[in-house]
Amino acid sequence: MDLTPSTEQDMLVAATADWCRENMPLEQARARPPHLWGELEAMGWTGMTAPGMDLDHASEALVFAELGRHLAPVALLATAVAARWSPHAGPAALALLDNHVPGGSLRVLDPHGAVQALGVLGHLAAVTPLPADLGGEPGLDLSVPIVHLDPAPPFEALPDPRAALHLQLLAAAYALGCADAARDMAAGYAQVREQFDRPIGWFQALKHICADMAVRCAAARSQLYYAACAVDADTPDAAFHIAAARQLADQAAIDNGRANVQVHGGIGMTDEAYPHLCLKRAHLLSFVAPARRQTLLGEAA
Amino acid sequence: MDILFSTEEHRFREQCRDWLHANVPAERRPMDAAEAIEFDKAWQRRLFDAGWAGINWPVEYGGRGLSIVQQVIWLEEYARAHAPWIGANFVGINHGGPTLILNASEAQKEYHLPRILRGEAIWCQGFSEPGAGSDLAGIRTRARIEGDELVVSGTKIWTSFAHVADWQELVVRTEEGSQRHKGLSWVICSMHAPGIEVRPIRKMSGQVEFAQVFYDDVRVPLANVVGGLGNGWKVAMSTLSFERGTGFIADQVKQSQEIEELLERARATGAIRDDRIADQLAQLRAEVAALRAMTYRNISEVVRTGQPGPEASVIRLFTSELGQRLERMTLLLAGEAILDFRYGEDDLVADYLRGFAATIAGGTAQIQRDIIAERLLGLPKSR
Numbered sequence: 299m300d301l302t303p304s305t306e307q308d309m310l311v312a313a314t315a316d317w318c319r320e321n322m323p324l325e326q327a328r329a330r331p332p333h334l335w336g337e338l339e340a341m342g343w344t345g346m347t348a349p350g351m352d353l354d355h356a357s358e359a360l361v362f363a364e365l366g367r368h369l370a371p372v373a374l375l376a377t378a379v380a381a382r383w384s385p386h387a388g389p390a391a392l393a394l395l396d397n398h399v400p401g402g403s404l405r406v407l408d409p410h411g412a413v414q415a416l417g418v419l420g421h422l423a424a425v426t427p428l429p430a431d432l433g434g435e436p437g438l439d440l441s442v443p444i445v446h447l448d449p450a451p452p453f454e455a456l457p458d459p460r461a462a463l464h465l466q467l468l469a470a471a472y473a474l475g476c477a478d479a480a481r482d483m484a485a486g487y488a489q490v491r492e493q494f495d496r497p498i499g500w501f502q503a504l505k506h507i508c509a510d511m512a513v514r515c516a517a518a519r520s521q522l523y524y525a526a527c528a529v530d531a532d533t534p535d536a537a538f539h540i541a542a543a544r545q546l547a548d549q550a551a552i553d554n555g556r557a558n559v560q561v562h563g564g565i566g567m568t569d570e571a572y573p574h575l576c577l578k579r580a581h582l583l584s585f586v587a588p589a590r591r592q593t594l595l596g597e598a599a
Numbered sequence: 600m601d602i603l604f605s606t607e608e609h610r611f612r613e614q615c616r617d618w619l620h621a622n623v624p625a626e627r628r629p630m631d632a633a634e635a636i637e638f639d640k641a642w643q644r645r646l647f648d649a650g651w652a653g654i655n656w657p658v659e660y661g662g663r664g665l666s667i668v669q670q671v672i673w674l675e676e677y678a679r680a681h682a683p684w685i686g687a688n689f690v691g692i693n694h695g696g697p698t699l700i701l702n703a704s705e706a707q708k709e710y711h712l713p714r715i716l717r718g719e720a721i722w723c724q725g726f727s728e729p730g731a732g733s734d735l736a737g738i739r740t741r742a743r744i745e746g747d748e749l750v751v752s753g754t755k756i757w758t759s760f761a762h763v764a765d766w767q768e769l770v771v772r773t774e775e776g777s778q779r780h781k782g783l784s785w786v787i788c789s790m791h792a793p794g795i796e797v798r799p800i801r802k803m804s805g806q807v808e809f810a811q812v813f814y815d816d817v818r819v820p821l822a823n824v825v826g827g828l829g830n831g832w833k834v835a836m837s838t839l840s841f842e843r844g845t846g847f848i849a850d851q852v853k854q855s856q857e858i859e860e861l862l863e864r865a866r867a868t869g870a871i872r873d874d875r876i877a878d879q880l881a882q883l884r885a886e887v888a889a890l891r892a893m894t895y896r897n898i899s900e901v902v903r904t905g906q907p908g909p910e911a912s913v914i915r916l917f918t919s920e921l922g923q924r925l926e927r928m929t930l931l932l933a934g935e936a937i938l939d940f941r942y943g944e945d946d947l948v949a950d951y952l953r954g955f956a957a958t959i960a961g962g963t964a965q966i967q968r969d970i971i972a973e974r975l976l977g978l979p980k981s982r
């Protein structure tokens with residue numbers, strides 16, 4: 299047993315973080331430039347999960363947590379899963395199949411340039427080819443265009459249940475990254491903002507808010523590592539551990555997103571400050587392959 | 600102790616209900632900022648003409664002079680009738696006006712109070728600064744005296760309605776080199792005065808509802824100082840205590856309506872069959888009931904002793920956090936549809952995002968907790 303990243307994994311994380319800071323800063327997450335996707339492809343982030351790359355899930359989780367910390371495009375999640383499991387090749391948009399009401403319209407996230415859409419339906423991932431140039435309008439998370447497909451096209455279920463688990467794991471990593479970003483932003487601000495002639499982080503009330511943010515991240519991160527290793531070891535309870543990681547990461551992302559606004563005070567409520575970017579992303583991610591209660595309770599579906 | 604209203608109070612309730620039923624506009628407050636202001640002004644004028652403006656203002660200043668129990672009844676009926684939000688008249692009616700009533704000269708009152716009541720003058724509140732938020736005594740905006748004028752320079756921030764206001768309740772440092780609470784003055788400043796620049800600030804909901812205001816040698820007549828030079832802190836605090844006294848009643852009434860609407864929606868959509876949602880709604884309904892009981896208790900205290908008890912600060916915190924729990928419940932019930940939120944649109948997502956203000960504006964939740972611990976429980980002061 300060893301739940302710490304290896305030296306190579308640490309290097310991978312550092313390289314990812316460096317690249318993201320340079321090329322995909324969180325501060326620009328309200329709208330991503332069109333050329334970003336090409337750069338992500340060139341860096342290999344879209345293909346790192348393809349069969350034959352032989353990257354373990356733990357390494358994937360580490361990398362996706364970094365990407366998530368910089369509020370990377372959510373199409374990366376769908377594309378990474380599609381690269382391994384879909385019969386179609388090419389970028390995938392994220393289809394919110396979980397709560398889709400049959401007959402109603404279907405929300406597809408980040409459709410620009412996608413040739414297919416991927417989502418999770420029950421225990422299985424499912425895909426459908428997409429026509430080119432679907433368009434899409436930014437919604438709550440300004441960096442994520444959404445298109446409504448009405449009627450929803452038929453989706454083809456991918457028979458291997460590991461595809462759905464894969465999406466859940468990567469989404470958990472994204473949410474954890476988002477929670478990390480909010481924590482660091484809050485702690486950073488608490489050190490520099492002064493009221494009553496001292497940094498606001500001096501006040502215990504604020505210290506404790508920040509500490510709670512760190513606790514949520516630590517719990518979610520540990521469980522994410524455990525879950526990723528459970529998939530790599532192919533243990534029978536891997537589905538449960540992924541669901542647990544997903545659940546905790548979601549909670550951490552939303553609670554930290556909210557706390558970060560509070561720590562910033564008035565400026566935290568503004569469009570020009572960055573806390574809302576994390577908060578909105580957290581709410582969006584909570585709809586992407588969320589943990590199922592039955593799985594968490596260990597009940598067979 | 601007794602929860603029943605008297606016969607006269609019942610009769611008063613009917614009076615409120617009848618008038619509101621006949622007068623509440625059918626159309627919603629417009630989205631467009633300029634149109635919204637006209638709407639607010641027209642509604643205020645209608646209230647005024649019928650004698651309902653300034654329900655808590657003394658009759659001698661044109662108000663309705665309702666007893667606090669009658670205020671509650673009015674506000675309950677007001678919410679029940681879905682009467683319009685007070686909007687841009689908020690500061691004038693709830694802050695500026697009451698401060699003038701308590702502290703201003705007869706001439707100041709005579710000029711400003713009727714204009715506020717009739718909805719002719721919009722006010723804003725210039726207290727907070729970039730460096731003075733929770734620490735309000737850190738105010739740096741200065742005013743030097745030149746003849747019979749004050750010359751103001753500096754900046755205020757988070758000023759709600761600044762971009763539409765005619766007047767501002769402005770707290771400035773009039774004594775050079777003074778520290779903290781000393782040497783401040785509360786002045787009436789025209790927002791149309793030369794040297795004022797308003798830079799609107801967009802909220803994370805997309806709305807532009809507050810602004811940063813810059814003062815570049817803005818001239819204000821000395822006659823506009825309220826409560827005397829150097830007494831600004833005392834004057835400002837009289838507004839705040841007013842706000843902390845009865846200001847929460849409107850929120851309480853709104854929340855008791857919100858929970859019923861949430862419940863209706865959960866029943867209509869079938870979401871109520873989800874135990875987790877049913878549990879949370881049940882909890883919220885209990886909390887809303889308790890909030891009303893707390894409010895009634897506090898009001899009874901006012902009736903008996905003439906001022907709100909120290910529990911007013913508890914109610915303030917409880918209301919603001921309960922409001923946020925209700926907003927989260929609204930989000931939960933809306934589900935994935937929240938993702939379609941259009942920036943700047945006025946919907947439940949905007950309400951959720953704006954709702955963060957409840958634990959920030961006018962004293963953050965952390966400051967409120969300090970107040971409760973120190974003033975109510977007698978714990979050692981940390982500042």
Ligand SMILES: Cc1cc2nc3c(=O)[nH]c(=O)nc-3n(C[C@H](O)[C@H](O)[C@H](O)COP(=O)(O)OP(=O)(O)OC[C@H]3O[C@@H](n4cnc5c(N)ncnc54)[C@H](O)[C@@H]3O)c2cc1C
Nearest residue numbers: 501560563564724726727732733757759956960961963965
């Ligand atoms: C929507 C909105 C409308 C507003 N409208 C107006 C207006 O019309 N006029 C006006 O004058 N102002 C207005 N304000 C300003 C408001 O009063 C301030 O935002 C508030 O007082 C907090 O100040 P700040 O934003 O500078 O935050 P800060 O004081 O910098 O606080 C940042 C964080 O530090 C914490 N903190 C600070 N001091 C302490 C302490 N001693 N102990 C523990 N924690 C502490 C706070 O709780 C907060 O979490 C408005 C604000 C908002 C959000």
